[in-house]
Amino acid sequence: MSLALPEFRPGTVWLVGAGPGDPGLLTLLAAHALAAADHVVHDALVDRRILALAAPGAELESMGKRGGADSPKQAAITARLIELAQAGKRVLRLKGGDPFVFGRGPEEAQALAAANIAFRIVPGITAGIGGLAYAGIPVTAKECNSTVTFVTGHGPDGDLPPDVDWDKLGAGSQVLVFYMAVRQLEKLAARLIKAGRPGTDPVALVSKAASPDQAVLISDLERIAADAAARPLPAPALIVVGPVVGLASVLDWWDGA
Known part of the structure; x- marks a missing residue:
């Protein structure tokens, strides 16, 4: 039919x-x-x-x-x-x-x-769901989280968006997915740590998700800016923060084809 x-x-x-x-x-x-x-x-x-x-x-x-x-x-x-x-x-x-x-x-x-x-x-x-799935990172997993928040990391002036309550955001959602935030990665990580998220919180940077050029960098909030500077990944890229990042080592299924 x-x-x-x-x-x-x-x-x-x-x-x-x-x-x-x-x-x-x-x-x-x-x-x-x-x-x-x-x-x-x-x-x-x-x-x-x-x-x-x-x-x-x-x-x-x-x-x-x-x-x-x-x-x-x-x-x-x-x-x-x-x-x-x-x-x-x-x-x-x-x-x-x-x-x-x-x-x-x-x-x-x-x-x-x-x-x-x-x-x-x-x-x-949307890349924040489908793109992360291609990196083996689910946005929700029963053993990890019951909340997820999608955030733009790019305000009108190119800086972090001014209308976000970063303290509430940092403490209020177990998993955070950021779009268009790579240029502000160092500020973003520092702001989340200041809001109370531990520096050991897992972070993944997913570049060119669901494409043959996909690349993934896994770190934590304390080290992600330095790690990304040492291994620059091209835009567009997503940033995901939270315990679901830890599942990538098991769920990394895609071979680029």
């Missing part, structure tokens, strides 16, 4: 999550959108193997935002989506991970709604 997937209509925009890297983690709806789209506006982090699944003749346009590099402004990206939809295109806005997890998906959707452009949200597997 074939699935009755929704029609991708001209003049509409689909905001689609591409997952953390491995093309096999695409949802059926995401693959369907790639096969039907006229124009794909994609982030810099979307795996090239995923872009290769676009329909023959589809236009691929990179409008990725990367910290520390020249990147399109968000207003320009949103305006482009509206322009393409108003021209009658089937517009796929393809974003790494999930468009509603530490991304600009909500902003883009609100702008589309204000412009009376019909849109669909297609969730993706």
Whole structure:
């Protein structure tokens, strides 16, 4: 029995999550959108193997935002989506991970709604769950934790976000998963220790999760900044703090293929 997937209509925009890297983690709806789209506006982090699944003749346009590099402004990206939809295109806005997890998906959707452009949200597997699984690190495990918190490590000025209560965060969740925090790793570790987390708390740095270039560095809060300086790993990278990191030695299943 074939699935009755929704029609991708001209003049509409689909905001689609591409997952953390491995093309096999695409949802059926995401693959369907790639096969039907006229124009794909994609982030810099979307795996090239995923872009290769676009329909023959589809236009691929990179409008990725990367910290520390020249990147399109968000207003320009949103305006482009509206322009393409108003021209009658089937517009796929393809974003790494999930468009509603530490991304600009909500902003883009609100702008589309204000412009009376019909849109669909297609969730993706966020890196903080799927990417860590590829490193053998579950975000929850019965013997380790009953709470997990996802945090952005990147505020508007590039520093740690100012609206986080670090004392409560450090003491209030057994496992912490940080996105976009590598540049602030030393500050982050010091801040968590100041908030009461032990320096021996396990930490993993997972670079390019769920891709052939995935690399993992395991340490603890006290040593992670020095260890990362001695063995620099490229962005994008996740940081996970807490007892689930200890399971990686047993659950490290992926060979990169």
